[in-house]
Amino acid sequence: MTDIPIHSKSDREKNPLERQQKLMELLSQETRHSIIQALLGHPKTLASADEINHFIPSKSKKTVGEQLDVLVEASILAVYEYPPNKEKRGLPWKFFGFTEYGADILGDFNYLKGVPMARAVHQKTRKPEKIERHETAPRPPLPEPVRATLRLDDEE
Template identity: 75%
Template structure:
């Protein structure tokens, strides 16, 4: 599981322009950009790999999973586990979600402005039964700072 408290930004504080360029390159790559958009549209901001694959249909499952790992390694996403689901057939127990650092980066690059549109697209997208089951599955909580960024506690489902 990724260390969600780590701040990869600290490695390059001495050259913030280089770090900004690297982040722009990281986020603008087509598959990663699509993954970030798919996650921002998710009502719980935590998605299984199957859910993300469904919302990035133009790429293979392997490609999506490789790019998820890039986002985790960069500290933008973390892998959140929910062990109670591990033994429940048909339910995911590993979810991808933003870290506090990831939420800050996306805020810095104005990705958060598009959250209402991403959520509307997510709601209107036709989902097969497996994806609906995954979306409804219990999942672990996000860090409080991430929940606050997206005002998750203020929303009703």
């Protein structure tokens, strides 16, 4: 599943549709799809593992963790660290977010059209104090190309 090339080389690909099929398979698996939706709904599009798990209650933490690893290996997501939070009890310091490649793929597969709905669901979902604390915790900025693709600057 994670042997999908990071960048398409259409001129060298024997079957460009094969790459599309692999990406569709990668993105449409139930847990991975839910992870993507949880991240798209997050106000900063950058969430801790606990935040993501909160929005996927039907799956175990282990399952969500395994699928996060698959998305990281496929370069759809990256782990963004915020070392200042390491010293603060109760705050996450590792966050999952889209890579530039991942954001481009989401655009190519029309995932970004659902962002307003995902944000509305996220905002209306009741969250325990721990998840509220995680959601408002300081975090690193996403790379500018990712911010631009996800149109994060338009909302601030």
